[in-house]
């Protein structure tokens with residue numbers, strides 16, 4: 334009996350915008366429920382890769398599959414969390430979530446129960462009836478996550494979701510993402526510039542190299558459960574991995590041929 338394919342798999346995936354090669358033979362695999370962080374210098378192609386997974390663009394060459402089937406366009410099995418939540422300003426938090434539920438065809442009677450559950454999951458049970466302008470940036474971002482979860486995607490795509498919030502809120506949101514990931518087993522692809530954020534939230538970290546490169550290095554994160562425990566940030570293995578990734582990225586600033594971590 335053959336093994337089930339990974340949830341998401343890229344094999345020698347390449348992409349170019351006109352003359353510029355942005356991704357060059359990128360390969361990775363993501364299992365159900367895993368969190369993958371995409372890390373790398375500005376312009377290395379993190380958002381481009383996320384857009385390929387979302388189906389907004391199609392690969393130039395190589396393979397990109399979801400449960401073994403090529404990604405040929407956008408689909409409800411993948412959902413993007415935009416910075417700031419991209420909420421409907423004229424709808425309350427609850428109505429924003431219920432709108433997404435109605436798009437999935439959830440019956441009106443069931444929507445209230447589902448929105449209660451989702452808003453509780455993101456820690457917003459008490460402010461369900463507030464409008465976006467009555468909420469902080471972190472709260473709006475949480476509503477955005479609840480709305481995306483309402484679509485029951487297989488993969489949640491997050492492009493620097495917490496870049497615009499303060500450090501403390503950001504840490505809280507990172508912990509919440511991990512709680513949500515444990516509760517829903519929805520896989521997550523998480524773009525960030527921040528090494529510490531990548532190590533804290535991810536099961537694996539893919540470092541892309543500058544200037545149309547490929548994968549500079551891939552790291553497996555092995556921290557004790559529960560992964561949302563803030564004290565994980567102080568563990569020696571966390572600090573070691575952060576340092577190793579930092580050095581890899583410094584290395585990645587040199588041409589690929591000189592890089593000691595360059596992928597074969």
Ligand SMILES: Nc1ncnc2c1ncn2[C@@H]1O[C@H](COP(=O)(O)OP(=O)(O)OP(=O)(O)O)[C@@H](O)[C@H]1O
Nearest residue numbers: 350353355373374375376377378379380381382526
């Ligand atoms: N629509 C487009 N048309 C042409 N070139 C593009 C387009 N979008 C991005 N690029 C180029 O592709 C390269 C990768 O961009 P991308 O946004 O994927 O990088 P990134 O790693 O997400 O960057 P950042 O960390 O700054 O957000 C850049 O050189 C960028 O200028």
